[in-house]
Amino acid sequence: MKWLFVLLVFVAANEKVAEAIEIHDIRWGFNDRPTAYHINPVTLLIENPDSEPFEGEIQFHQESFRGQQIDIALSTRTYVAPFEKKWVQYYPYFSDFNGNWVVSWDQNDIRHSQSFLAPRPVTEKSIIQLVTPGSLNSVTSGVKSFPEDLYPSVTGATDALQEIILDHLPKWEKTRREAFMDWIYSGGILHLFFDSNGDPLSFPDSYRLLNQQTSPAFYGKGVIYFHQHKLTDLSPAELRQVINTDKHYSVTPTREIENQVTGTDVAYPSKYENIFYKNTDEELLATLTEISKPQQIWYLIFLLSFIYLIIVGPVYYLITKYSEHYRTFYLVYGLSTLLFCFIFLFVGRYSTNQTSQIHSLIVADILPNHKTIISEWSSLGIVSGGNFQITHTGESHIYSTCQTYSKVNGISTSGKNGHLQVDIPPNSFRTFFHRARISKSLLDVNLVSFLANETGLEALSLDLGKEFPRSVEQVHFVFGSKIYELQIERNQLIYSGKSRRLYPLLTENPLFDTSYIRTNRLLPFVRPTDKKQEFTLEQFFPILVRTSLKVPPDSINQNINWPDHRGKLLVIAKIPESLFPETPNIFKKEGLILYSFDIPLSEHGG
Template sequence: MNRLVAGCGLVCAFWLALPGVCAAQLMVEGLPRWGFDGKVRVGRFNLLTVEVFNSSDRPWQGNPKLEAATGFGGGDIPVIQQGLYVEPYGRRRLQFLVFTPRVTDYRLSWGRREGEQFLIDEPASTMRLAEVQFAESNPLLSSLADMPRFDDADFPPSAAGLETLAVVNLDHVPGWNDAQNRAFLDWLSAGGTLHLYQGSGGTNPAFRGTLSVLNEPSDNFPIGAGQVVRHAAGIQTAEVPEKEAAESNNRYRMWEPTRSSLELLKMMTQPDHNWGVIYLMTIAYLLLIFPGCWLLGRKKGDYRITYGAILGIVLLFSVGFRTVGARGYGENTSVHSVALAQPASGNRALLTQWSSLFVTGGGEYEIKHQTEGTVYSSGQLDERIPGFVLNRPVSLMMTDIASFSARTFIQAGVLSSLPLAPKILKFEQEEGNGSLKSLQLKSLELEFADDSLWKDDGLFRGVVLAGDRIYVLQPQGNSLVAATGGQSLKEVINQSDWTVGRYAFSNQTRTPPQLFESLRGPLIAYDLNLGSDEDVDSFVLPRGQAKAYLYVRLPDNARLEGDRFTQQSGRMLYVLPIREQ
């Protein structure tokens, strides 16, 4: 901990000393690229790739900083790329995962002098997840004019936060390292779709090592929750996604799952003040100030005694009010979290987590998790957060928090172990009038190794989504069996139960279990990429597919690290995609 704080201090000291580093000149080359297709998805982590060039004959070393350029008072928390080294006339590609509550400009800076910053213009945005072609760095052949292209060399070394990528078209073996291979397999296993095409010589790509599982000769085969489709043709025959229609002007009720989740988590720390004592102290304070000090001044006739008495009363009651107020919060630092987990390769899982850290003692706090490839954000642009985030691979957040206040934040990472995957014993659907909207779940049974997932857990909830209806999963021994009937997706999400804003539930008192129950709605909406009433009204899963949602205790390896955070509580919504065998 001491070495880490010292290291962070050196980062800040080096940053302040940057103007003294002479000769080497860094500059941004080309245009920074957002996401995989040049667009961002609001309310998600979005990839940002920036190439920098050292235009001098001397090496450049420093700590570039990325922050939102929203003007005074706003801007999330800065992200620092620690220890960047660029040789003379060399290039480096920087990558950040930026949570974007709304579209805005960003600024990359590497010093305080003129010319040592670059303004990244406000990006285009869309709700649709990305469908792209992975291309080699200098492709002369096999490219699609109407499909967004992404340089496969820029694929990140971790799948954390890559939820905005839905479909990849590929006709060659990328020259990735082991970390990139594992990240791609994690992304695919979590529900991605990969289309494999023949290369320029008419042969199928032959993968090695971790990706050798993609050599399966079948035309269509699953990889975890993802799907691989093999085509006996070149990539020029790929189906180009339709151009996106203009957004409807009737999206009158845009949802904000992240904002709502963070507000609900903050409400879990509810003070139980002794208002009787506070009122008596207030009356006593006012009476001592006046007429008490006034009478004292008249009797003693010395203004120094009067001023000293006033100062003493103010100090005494300041300590008293602080002590009584502290007891209203239980005098405990606490962390409340809720997470969304998707299965990755092996027993790993991709995790997105929302947290509220309430502290009773003000100061600087280190926020760090065990997850791999972790990224952090405060999840908002309304307030500039004191502190900084160190970009991957260091992956931590340092922030100053005032006494008896909460800091909310979002974190995405990869859990190294989450062995929850059950065996699917039965999955059947039946149709009504032949349309997807009439599709009903006939039966579903999931078998687990034991019943520890729900045993002695009063908050456990299990449901499954099929078509556009949600069915309760009922424990039966070591299995979960879907009940008949079901409810509409809109009823279960119950957006009015977790919305925030002028007409929200801010004046209602809820217990932590009730608040955790309300948090299921925004998590499901986030997973299904639902942003409005219109989205949920038109949503339906394809025939032969379902999604089970298991609401369980937050596992220990997803909790905040550190001896200062002994009181933590949280829930995790585990997403289990199901396909007809």
């Protein structure tokens, strides 16, 4: 027995014990702090200390300080070779408070997890310098270095990024290059400096716009500045001065730059600033919920309940009092109970809308490379309930449920095959936010004539191309400080003479109309004060325009002015079938889409 014991100890000592993967670093956003009310990249450095490769699903989700999950779990499947390290990236939605985040995975039939406390989100977007891996020294105070190999490859993951400083050619694959150019087109500000040899940067054809060397160059809502300096030749103060020069060309000027232009140190915050800032994806999704959630006929249910109480009370009493046989009572009792069970089952199931339905809002930014960036807010109402996989057409996806206070049962994955796997209870709904890039241009027009004077637009005509949406509701053109209404005439868009100032439109906020969601105070459980809301254009038009223009709250004031080197065509229409979810099967689909198309009006146009 002694020798057997020694043998068992020897075998146990030499038995290989698999080691769990380890997380060595976590990067929050671009600036080590996420930006509130935006999708932010969160990047984890994972090491596999074992001699066997790790291949599996790693989930990332937020928890309350009591250990309860918040929002949906983000998931990605990855492979880490033995004794290697790998960066893994997620794209969560952050509100204005920090929280505890948990990374969890299964390995060797054991559930592992590790917790991280996120830093408090900031309100400002990030300004970074892109550097090669390993060169992480900051070039100036207030500017963070960000490794180029961690730059997100998914369109929509860079909404929290405002400006990039670059002095070399990044070594990127196609998806990352496209995400970078999409970021510029969506309003990014890029500063290009000479390389380490003092020569201008020379980009390949995929970046041909960056070789213009005419500063500033415009690409969509974005701006590219070509600086005739080496970064190493500039002090921090000089660099700040250089990157702030002529910033008034930008579509979205910052408050600091506005003060420099006006020659004063006084800030000009809009009185609507707090309202705009908190007019977030969460509130937009909550408004859609009021439209798409199943509506029960409560007065009928309460009437049936009252009748049932009368039967089980006075009627049963009279039957027991005057019936000669006790069997009569049991027969009436059994039949009436069974009857009302079927009645309540029928009313509960069929008093609501019996078809699954979705209500969506979409902003579609048309890119010059015949692609489109989609931003979608949707509420999916389901009667039957179950576990559903929500998918869309496209080549790059980000999904989020934007629920910062409650748990959502399901997982969200991003990338080319991104989808939302979510549990929806019977007679319930699920709201979600979706960003995507699709390889198709959904709108095509050509500028025929344009005439403007000191007061604004005087004449405008645009030829309609083959790709022009059907079921058009309204067409508008943003130029200067006004938004102009266009009419469709003989395959052309013509300025009809109607216009309104841009500022009042941007200050409208229909989501804060309390009568829209206020319930009846006397009988709040019966029905809302108003009838069920319809999906109207007037209700969401200001929000769609503000989202498309991407005007920050601190730039909304009486003097707001769209750059005169370009105009923006806004087409409001019904959402085409191809942009609704491919799965699940949805019977009733309703929604509005705003097509946003930038039109160059001068030699500065991109």
